[in-house]
Amino acid sequence: MSIKIGLLGFGTVASGMPFLLKENKDKITAASGTKLEIAKVLVKDDDEKKRLLAAGNDFNFVTNVDDILSDDNIAIVVELMGRIEPAKTFITKALEAGKHVVSANKDLIAMHGKELIRLAQDKGVAFYYEAAVAGGIPILRTLANSLTSDKVTRILGVLNGTSNFMMTKMVDEGWTYEAALKKAQELGYAESDPTNDVEGIDAAYKAVILSQFGFGMTIDFDQVVHQGISSITPDDVAMAQQLGYVIKLVGSVEETPSGIFAEVSPTFLPKSHPLASVNDVMNAVFVESIGIGESMYYGPGAGQKPTATSVVADVIRIARRIKDGNVGKRFNEFIRETKIAHPDDVKSHYYFAINTADEKGKMLCLAEIFNSEDISFEQVLQQKANGEQARVVIITHSVSKSQLVNVTEKLQAVADFKLLNTFKVLGE
């Protein structure tokens, strides 16, 4: 007997699946307890190019999703189309038809995961999506299976390969944001509209999913604050280096006394921090917890084979659970009431870059503003900027989100100061 799979989509990742299933057949069959077989592949057009890609395989291309949904021989549907629609409709129909579903669609799961998970539960079928976060890194299953004994206090992740590639160029080679983006587009890492990658939206989708597995709470996408890398200047990068830091786009989810807080933002990482040496398109998830303490999971965040490997691991797990008779289990069984942190409880060190007239008394005035919000300095650097301007760079001690809002408003209200940038700083 074999378990038959219906593939929705035959793009980069999907076309990597036949490779893995063939190349690693014995191990996969043994682990599944049965043969896995791709039976049908949904494509828009059943054209020559796809036939070439599929050469040597036994599956059929279909152009109507019903050919898969109504096929009683297909037990598992793998959705690799991306975007919200028609993926959402197809997954919904597949779950309704009693099929188990594997997806790598982070946008969809972050935006509509709740209802799809509920539907899967109602139907007693599996809905797994390891590949949706950090592609090849098995972070979701690790959080669900191994860190069950532990209590996670914070997750920090370099979750977007495109922006990390760009930040690596900006940090290691002093490139501007614009030059780094151009290179990323030339190499096919960034799309012509790079918004999702560079503005932290893609990483925010992943933070939503990580909050479920790490903290048992389902935060909404809209509740994830996100700030991208487009405002980072070579001056910021140089300042970071001088002060002992590397800037990266970091997604973070943490639990405070009042609840969890998730955000994606450029972050100053101490050079010795394990995330600081995660370069190029690689991803990593750094977990802080009361038991293990600090652990990190590093690997490719995207790409055909890494993503297909995670997808096939999900398929194997479903096949095995079908055999073991416990396939209805949720991918993530850790569920608590969702509570969002109060801004007073969310604290971090911060970097402020401020331009000011190079006149007597400006530093005093600046110190007074920070002091009025009870914010103290950890490092201060004043440099001659161009002309009559001086640049002041401040790394603060711990500051709450409430304090941050207040001090930012006060700084913006003083005409003499120009607040260039504010970024999070990870304390040592």
Added chain:
Amino acid sequence: MSIKIGLLGFGTVASGMPFLLKENKDKITAASGTKLEIAKVLVKDDDEKKRLLAAGNDFNFVTNVDDILSDDNIAIVVELMGRIEPAKTFITKALEAGKHVVSANKDLIAMHGKELIRLAQDKGVAFYYEAAVAGGIPILRTLANSLTSDKVTRILGVLNGTSNFMMTKMVDEGWTYEAALKKAQELGYAESDPTNDVEGIDAAYKAVILSQFGFGMTIDFDQVVHQGISSITPDDVAMAQQLGYVIKLVGSVEETPSGIFAEVSPTFLPKSHPLASVNDVMNAVFVESIGIGESMYYGPGAGQKPTATSVVADVIRIARRIKDGNVGKRFNEFIRETKIAHPDDVKSHYYFAINTADEKGKMLCLAEIFNSEDISFEQVLQQKANGEQARVVIITHSVSKSQLVNVTEKLQAVADFKLLNTFKVLGE
């Protein structure tokens, strides 16, 4: 209903278990599907000190293992005594009594795992040991559950915290081996007899277990070649740095066309390699595979809470499988016929440090010896050593174990050359 646990030993790790079970009670109970309860703890002497440690807990100390083995209410036995005996006898008896067993005992599992695993299978009980490799890092479960879809080609690991702490001092601060060892002993990282840690024996135990999970093959401990860090000199460290490398004690298991090969040896890692920045007592396992490509799992390799976290994760998994009715499953289900690699197939770049009389023709003679074994140079550095001696440092291109043996013999046969050290070099 609750599941009752019998603890064998109440040392550092064991006394961390009540903390985790209490601190993380809700999550652990939900994941287990039942309450977990330590019922009895086996100790040598039921003394006052232990009573203090155990204050506030409900379990009883016992001094006779039979009080646990014959207690039908105890379903899971957790062995945290270490060493071979009496741990082996106790685990054997526990399995024979139909109890599930969790152990963190790498020595025992590396030396006698095969028979214990077989016994567990015969009895239809679970025998799990996540904590035996790299303490807090969930590497075994990750290999068993997530990399099932992948084919591992090589595993490289910084697997021993004590020696890595020492290497970090030797590399970052230029300490001698002796100074680093003294410090490690002062801090309690190294025992008064540090052999197991510094000679690569402890790491070799872990390589045995990793070979099972990564490659499905059970290599014997005696088949793991191990070389320690005691022969590494400040000169070697300085040379490595000059050539772009960091030296660490690395355990490696790789598959060649003829079979697998495992060894533990000081290894030159390119500075940009993710393992190169794993410092102090931290461990990491770097996995190369056909699907994911490169992934790394980083965390504490020892310590009370990290190790207890891995142990409790195993206990949760067993509790859950008892509930799901599939508790007899092996921890590692990936099994192939064990084949050991032929020395011709095991290849690496190498570092040679050689002293020679500072006379004409010596470099020519050296080049002829390497050339006679078909070994070519990647980097060569000649320096004035003390007095009439010159030091030659060579990084070779790929060399097989057979070539390595031959060239070493030839070098040792020439009275003019003194072969100071030979270490593996990881190619970029």
